[in-house]
Amino acid sequence: MDWTALWLSLRLGLVTLAILLPVGLLVGRWLACSRFPGKGFVEAAFALPLVLPPTVVGYYLLVSIGGATPIGQFWNATFGHNLVFSFEGLVLASVIVNLPFAIQPMQRAFEAIAPEIREAAAVSGLSPWQVLLRIDLPLAWPGVAMGLVLTFAHTLGEFGVVLMVGGSIPGETKTIAIAIYDRVQAFDTQGAGIMAATLLMMSLVVLGLTYRLSSNVGRRHGG
Amino acid sequence: MLTVRLKQAAPIPLDVDLSCSAGDVLALVGPSGSGKSTILRTIAGLYRPVAGHVTVKGTSWLDTARKIDLPPHKRRVGFVFQNYALFPHMTALGNVVAALDHLPRDERTARGFQLLELVHLGDFEGRKPAELSGGQQQRVAVARALARDPDVLLLDEPFSAVDRVTRQKLYTELRELSRALPIPIMVVTHDFDEAARVANRMCLLDRGTILQTGTPRDVLARPASVQAARLVDLRNLFEARVIGHDGTRTFLDWNGRRIEALRADTRPAGADVAWAIPGSQVLLSSTDPNHADTTPNRFAGTIRDLIPLSENLSMTVVLDGADAPVLAMTLPAHSACRTGIGPGARVTIALMPDGIHVMDSDAGPDDGRETGR
Known part of the structure; x- marks a missing residue:
């Protein structure tokens, strides 16, 4: 069992969550509540990582944040190391590939709230922020939780982008998914099996809990 | 305010x-x-x-x-x-x-x-x-x-x-x-x-x-x-011509029928007007139309339709005459029981002069809907 890799994966998952929670809430609610020309293309752009092969996303990340690019050079000058093949680079990649996993469930949950409910909140004297905190979030939280769980589980399992952008540096970019691949390559079937089973159990438990919680909420609101 | x-x-x-x-x-x-x-x-x-x-x-x-x-x-x-x-x-x-x-x-x-x-x-x-x-x-x-x-x-x-x-x-x-x-x-x-x-x-x-x-x-x-009359579903909406005014009354010529209404001064004699009457202001008159009676606006007709509602009756009557106008009226449920009327029965109705409302004729060329005559 490669504890370093597991810990790195968990850390990557948590940091990704911390970034995608506010991003998903704001973008998801914005897409759910507003209509504007070209909205379909904006939604498509956020959904792209769902359909693109991870290697394609990884390739574009490499050519846009690599050491020779302006972003890469700026990063190097500011922090003294390259963005690619570092934990920070991995976080950036993870945030980008997980955008649809976080945004879409949250957007659907916000869309399920009737617009009159928000209007009623506004005419009851609630400011837009209070409407978000006191009306939208309590009603949409199963969807928000689902977005977070999907993001976390997907981060643990992400392989292609991590390999392209992070490589396999122990303690820095070698996640559990990469470690499993390494073990298989080294014909260590038992080591790979233990890690794979761990990942499988974690994903199942987290997803199962989320489904159970959200079905309870559905019953409570009579919906 | x-x-x-x-x-x-x-x-x-x-x-x-x-x-x-x-x-x-x-x-x-x-x-x-x-x-x-x-x-x-x-x-x-x-x-x-x-x-x-x-x-x-x-x-x-x-x-x-x-x-x-x-x-x-x-x-x-x-x-x-x-x-x-x-x-x-x-x-x-x-x-x-x-x-x-x-x-x-x-x-x-x-x-x-x-x-x-x-x-x-x-x-x-x-x-x-x-x-x-x-x-x-x-x-x-x-x-x-x-x-x-x-x-x-x-x-x-x-x-x-x-x-x-x-x-x-x-x-x-x-x-x-x-x-x-x-x-x-x-x-x-x-x-x-x-x-x-x-x-x-x-x-x-x-x-x-x-x-x-x-x-x-x-x-x-x-x-x-x-x-406005059409929007509020005032069904008894007809056209007529002003004959003249007398004291508190205005007389209309409704396809040859003489109608007495509350005085509507602004319309000169000869003017084409529209008039309406709510169904509640159309009364059932049980007496013979030929019988001497001072009640104005009495016309004979045949009951076409009669629908009992919870508190009253909704009835339509086709008046005699070539134009055969249809009048909708509402009357208390008990009055139908008393008189034993039904579809096809001959009746005489009276239009209350106070209930007749005269307004400008709708001569708008863009409005294809016909006012009943």
Whole structure:
């Protein structure tokens, strides 16, 4: 069992969550509540990582944040190391590939709230922020939780982008998914099996809990 | 005092100028698409018109010329939505308390209880909206709307989602509420009876413009135009020519029949006019039409249709004559039992001169609809 890799994966998952929670809430609610020309293309752009092969996303990340690019050079000058093949680079990649996993469930949950409910909140004297905190979030939280769980589980399992952008540096970019691949390559079937089973159990438990919680909420609101 | 002035050509055509005083209940009535809900939403700040202003108690809530547009949460407005739009995750009390942010925290619960008591829901404070009946949800919505201590109360089709019995009860409660509450109240409805039951003023709208404003009685029985008469479903609408005036009466020639109406001075002899009479002002006259009788406007005809309703009878009569006009009338249920009339029976009817309303003939070339002759 490669504890370093597991810990790195968990850390990557948590940091990704911390970034995608506010991003998903704001973008998801914005897409759910507003209509504007070209909205379909904006939604498509956020959904792209769902359909693109991870290697394609990884390739574009490499050519846009690599050491020779302006972003890469700026990063190097500011922090003294390259963005690619570092934990920070991995976080950036993870945030980008997980955008649809976080945004879409949250957007659907916000869309399920009737617009009159928000209007009623506004005419009851609630400011837009209070409407978000006191009306939208309590009603949409199963969807928000689902977005977070999907993001976390997907981060643990992400392989292609991590390999392209992070490589396999122990303690820095070698996640559990990469470690499993390494073990298989080294014909260590038992080591790979233990890690794979761990990942499988974690994903199942987290997803199962989320489904159970959200079905309870559905019953409570009579919906 | 609430004044509203709105003008725009698109996306929803609106050209409206209306006001509502404290203590008044103004009903906005019109077919769907007439813009009545949009007016209410504009007052609440949920819709922004191209041009217009909304002034409440001398304060501008909206003035497009001066670029004033207060957001909804800054307007002290009580709004009851058609489907109530209660917060589904909060209890009845929670819904009301949510609109009490302007009070100190420790006073909110007590005030919330008070408001629920006011709408007779004191025992239901812990129920979620899904556990309340339609009428109870409506009451919670009213309590929540009152919670803000509003400067205007707006109700958008508030009775459409409850059954008839509950509706009658809610009409009474709204009337009582309006007597106790010195603020302008506006109700949107497409039901004229409902408007007459809850409002003391009525504004008839069609395609974004006001056709007539007045007491419900006036608007319903004395429409300002043929268009208004059609909208309020005044079925007895005919054309005639003015013969002349005499004292308190005006005489009309209705395809050869002589009709006596209340004096309508503004129309000179020879003028083509339209006239209407509510079904309740058409009476059944049991005597022989040839018999000497001083009752004016008596005509013989045949009953075409007779529908017993809960409290009265709805009847149509085809009058004798080449034009065979059809008159709709309502009469008390017992009068039919007494006289034993039915479809096909010969009757004599009398048009009450007081009930005949004369208006300008609708000669608009763009209006393809025919007025019955």
